[in-house]
Amino acid sequence: MIKERIVFLMLLMFGLQMHYSQDLPEKDKLNPVGTSFLGFKNRLKDAIRKQDTSNIIYNHILLADFYHDLGVTNEAVHHYNEALLFHSKVSDSTHVIILNNLGSINLEADQYAIAKSYLQKSLRLSRTIDFQKGEAVAYASLGAVYEKEGEYDQGLKCQNKSLRLFSALSDYEGLAVVYENIGSIYEDLQQYDKAYTYFKSAYEYFYRVNDDRKISILNNLGDVNRKKGDFEKAFFYTNKAKYEAEQTNNVHQLSSALKDLSKTSKLTGDHLKAFDYLNASIYKYKEEQKLRRIQQMNTLQIVYGVKEREAKIALLTKQNELNRANQRTVVFVIFLVIIIFVIVFFNYRKKKDQRFKIEQYKQQLLKADLDKKIAEEESLQREIQIKTSSLSKYSLHLAHKNKVLSDVSSTLIKLKDRERMFIKPKLEGLIAEIKADIEDEQGWVDFIKYFEQIHPDFFKKIHKVTSGNLSTAEMRLCMLLRLSLTSKEIASVLRITPDSIRIARYRLRKKLLLEKGSNLQNFMLDL
Template identity: 25%
Template sequence: MKGVSCPVYLCLLAILISLSSVKVYSREKINSEEALLRYWNRHLCPPVAAAADEPGGKLSEQALAFVALQARLADSARDTLLLPEYGRLMDELQSGQYNSALAFVQFKTAKLLYSRNKKKEGIELILHTKELLGDQHHAFPGIGSYYAFMGQIYIDNGEADQALDYLQKAVASGFCERIDEYYCWGNIGLTYFNLGNTPKALEASFKALEIIKELKDSAEVVSMLGNIGTIYLKHGDYKSALRFLSLDYEGSVQFKRWESATAVQIMKAKSYMQLGHYDSAGVSLRLADSIAGQCNCVSNGAKKEYYEQLSKWLSQKGNWPEYVKSIDSFIHYSNKLNSEARMTMSNFLGTELKVASNMYEAKMQLVDSERQRQLLVRNLIIVIIVSLLLFVLLIFNSHRKGRKAERKIYELNLENARKQLDNYLENIRTKNQLLEELQGQIERHSSERPADEVQKIDIELASKIEQASLITEEGWQEFTYLVEQVHQHFFTKLNVIFPNLTPAEVRLITLIKLKFSIKESASMLGISADSVRKARYRLRKKLSLEDEISLDEMIYGI
């Protein structure tokens, strides 16, 4: 026994020494922002348990606090109660001027706010993160997830091109979690859908469906099936659309997502009508109306689509009085939807501008503070020299950045005006197209009705057509305001060059400037196409244009 005890004792001693040395070696020192970001990247991307040995260093408390917050966030049903703790951590990082670390915490906080329907606060915070981060992305933990979230923000606010740029960066960078990858591919599908590229939209959406099936999230599987059905509908593959939409409807009912169930039935009705199955379309429309009436949860977009499909179905059935009512409802909800879209875009652009202005002011304050600090540590002669140099530099930078800020404001306002004008013109063209379809329906069905009934319906519908096709004086004022915003000083130049134009001639010239066809101009002005041609001829004479000069090209040049 004595011969064995000595080696065992020595072995135990060696093991203890070894364990002690490992512990000392593994105790990580977090004394810089770079080390802090590396620690978060290891423990949060993907999420893993914290190391057994707590790190040391002056930033170790912040490192552990954020990892613990993220763990509590995953397990908490009332996660918004953690927001004050996020706020305290951000204050600590801001006071230490750890901008990249602050940007990462802001990103996570913005994502939490946005997912919990605090969208305004989430948007403002993530845009502040974008300005704060600048182009310093190399050390940002899980940068792909940040790009994916930025893409979601831009697609939700109607900025498809910018959204696609961020989402493609996200795919190239990789993701912390598979769920982020799913949402990214889903948003890529939605972006391509909005851009009209249905093959790309289908490819991305099927990729998202594959991922979410692996994650076994049944509710999200249902949502993605519906997205694919909607893309097939736009692509013109109505049978495939019905197959996926039916699966979406079954899942929506199972999960009691009544707004989704209503929207699915409306899209099914549209698919059925494209296939000529009007009885099935009627069943879907009645079911959509029934669900919407019970849940009172349908958006203006769904209502617009519902009345558009209902009006087409009623026209096939020859129910003209109800058809007229549905057209009125369609126009009403179209206007509401366009107004909401303009408001959303305006608010988003306003938030972008506000954040950019605040960041600019903060940077200016930082420059001034640094200048004051330097002045205190220099002698009198150096102070005078440096003060003069800094003063010149400050003025130069101030003017340069001021011009840049003014240019950005101008570009944001111009882009907003262009999009509002495009939405306005698209709404007018859609309305005119529906009115032309209505006129065609009247002419086709006139031969199928008794003369006295046709006359009565024609009088009522003619009144509706005339009322809907003409733009009111208030509408013209809004229209000319948007034109002036996009084509600045157009009306002033026109008045200087041709001071004797009548209001009617100014309106005709405005429509030519916007490249309206003769048929579209006739509908806008409430006159016949021949009358528009004659008005154009009289205008040429009045402006004394030579035969080789195009009226359109002359107006485009104003």
């Protein structure tokens, strides 16, 4: 009976939720709790995709109610908590409804401490926002918790507070639930007359709102009368409950009615009917459980299929994200490699261009240096040619001077004996001066100086290739040969005969250790 009342409370709270969800979109208010699971999931996904917080909360609540009706408590709690998470920063009627639903689910699961925690939070929040209906539901559920714990006084206090609130709101459905709860407490206290009175009031209010929960109240009325010993009334109410359950195809209430009829028949001594009612009750109970299991199995299969599909989609999404990340990484690496290649290529080109420019610059410098050296060499060659020419001219000049002086000297010698005696001393003096001029060594000093400027290493080379020391006359002969003078010209310069030149050349060849057939003048030119 307690569980039945809890189910009634849940349905009542859903009615409150539908009534007080003004903040939710109008189109979603039209969706009943029985809307298919896939519809709930699709709408929730759509709300999440659109980041529509109101619809996210609402569809979480619908899914939680859906799971709760099927007895899948853990999923129901999960979705209520998800709704609460999204709604944690807002204090309104929806927040109160979620807290009340969580309290009722924990009450069903015999988690009384947790149930009281949620319901007390709901009470505080309901008072804060002045939500009387939420407060009334919270008191009704909290009274049911105290009843389960055996604290009947506390339970009655809470139910009476809830009753006053529902009365002020003229809420017949709420009043019916609270009257039923109070009747249940008095039934537990074995105060059957009071229980009967409250159950009667509950029935009247459920009848007014045309709620099928009136069948449960009829069963409660029959149960109370049976416990009082008024079997006639007991049969009356229970048979009426049986009839209503058959008309509405309410298998659960039909099974309860048959079970109560079995108990009443047993007490009246009609054991055969009691047995038949009991068998019929068991049959209906099994039928109810079978239908419920089939419904749960079908729903859980759908849930499992959806979750499996979501898991596959999530896996594929992760794989796609990973693939995209890998692709981005590959593209980034390729791009980086290209950038590095381009940088390296341009650096290489730049360095190559720089090296080329440096080489060009070096070539230009080398060319300029070469041109400079060529110009210097040409200048030097011209200078050498000039000096050589000057030296040759100087040599010829010496030769010519010596010849003239020699001729003059010869002439004067011939004339000195033919002229008069008074000119003889003068002529002899003139001859002496001419001879002194011819034999003057200063001219040769100047000549050697010019020669060394043109051929600076000549004397060193001569000394290296000779077997002994060369005389001054031999050195002069070497210099004149290096200047390409003929033997006749050399004889004139040295004031000796050509035969003497030939003998001097022969002696020089011996000192130079020249082989037979070697040209002395060519040897001098090669030094």
